[in-house]
Amino acid sequence: MRHVRWAAAIFALGATMTLNSADAAPTYEILKFEDLDGWEDDDHSAALAVFQETCADIKDAEWATLCALATSQPSARTFFELFFRPVLINGEDQALFTGYFEPELRGSRRRGGPYQYPLHSKPPEVQNGSTWFSRREIEEQNLLDGRGLELVWIDDPVEKFFLQVQGSGRVKLAEGGAMRVGYGGKNGHEYRSIGQELIRRGTYEPHQVSAQVIRRWVQRNPIEGAELxxxxxSYVFFREVSEVPADKGPLGAMNRSITPMRSIAVDPKFNTLGGPVWIEKGGAKPLHRLMIAQDTGSAIKGAQRADIYYGTGDQAGRAAGRIRDRGRLVALMPIQTAYTLAPGG
Incomplete structure (x- = not known):
């Protein structure tokens, strides 16, 4: 979706995780299912249904076999326990969980009145994997103006920024109806946390920073806020998404709708997109649940890093904005893959 596709999501606005082993070879430890805290109490059928939505898109023969078998198992829990092994990757690192959601914004297909902040489609000269102009250069030099790249005009520059962090959202149109926008590319610059910048400046303490706090600060300080x-x-471009029904979630990195509280964004260098991942999130509202890795995010780096998709709208946004918790992630891998990576497991 990013952002969401990249996410998207990626709502690590207040903190990022330092991984001491980020550049080192990953470590793998095979666990038992009884080592997973709360495993027996989860709704494995719900996780299996989400797994089946994207497992056919995993380009690997072993995964393809498991995907075919998933439709014929009488018990979802038995399916996971029979054909997978829990693998703890980089277990010396403590996990960091954040949350993301699909925002709902107000906008218009035509510029006018409060609708002054455009969402742009990707310029043709911007190539995937290459670096284009920075956000500052794009805005100060008006590099996108007058090129017919505007998809829709939004009424709030902060909401536009957060939509670029999320990577996907719905826009309620002044003309009536709504449009859904999804990730359409980016300028190639790495995401940099504005929450971390406010902490660095001493404006807030780490525990005070949330999406809502950042939004209010920028709105109270419009000039300094624009600079922040x-x-x-990083600057994200969008595309209009018309192929997703209104009752489905936004598209994730696998170009399939994601599911609230069952889909997570991960670092695909460590976790297979489409694969199941067991999470044990601490914090004020602990969450121990089997999730499916169906999204990615430019701020989601490392084996023990995940963004939890909370759903659409303000309530989901408030819940997602409060999440910055520790814990651990355990990937469920096909048996052969697991023992290849951890032969002594």
Whole structure:
């Protein structure tokens, strides 16, 4: 979706995780299912249904076999226990969980009145994997103006920024109806946390930072707020998404709708997109649940890092914005893959 596709989501606005082993070879430890806290109490059928939505898109023969078998198992829990092994990757690192959601914004297909902040489609000269101009350069030099790249005009620059962090959202149109927008590319610059910048400046303590706090600060300080937003050089482009029904979630990195509280964004260098991942999130509202890795995010780096998709709208946004918790992630891998990576397991 990003952002969501990249996410998207990626709502690590207040903190990012330092992984001491980020550049080292990953470590793998095979666990038992009884080592997973709360495993027996989860709704494995709900997880299996989400797994089946994207497992056919995993380009691997072993996964393809498991995907075919998933439709014929009488018990979802038995399916996972029979054909997978829990693998703890980089177990010396403590996990960091954040949350993301699909925002709902107000906008218009035509510029006018409060609708002054455009969402742009990707310029044709921007190539995937290449670096284009930074957010500051794009805005200060008006590099996108007058090119017919505007998809829709939004009434709030902060909401536009957060939509770029999320990567996907719905826009309620002044003309009536709504449109859904999804990730359409980016300028190639790495995401930089504005929450971390406010902490660095001493404006807030780490425990005080949330999406709502950042939003209010920028709105109270419009000039300094615009400068703060430019601290993040990453700039996300959008496309109109018309193929997703209104009752389905936004598209994730696998180009399939994601599911609230069952889909997570992960670092695909460590976790297979489409694969099941057991999470044990601490914090004020602990969450121990089998999730499916169906999304990615530019701020989601490392084996023990995940963004939990909370759903659409303000309530989901408030819940997602409060999440910055520790714990651990355990990937469920096909048996052969697991023992290849951890032969002594």
């Amino acid at each position: 937003l430019r601290h993040n050089p």
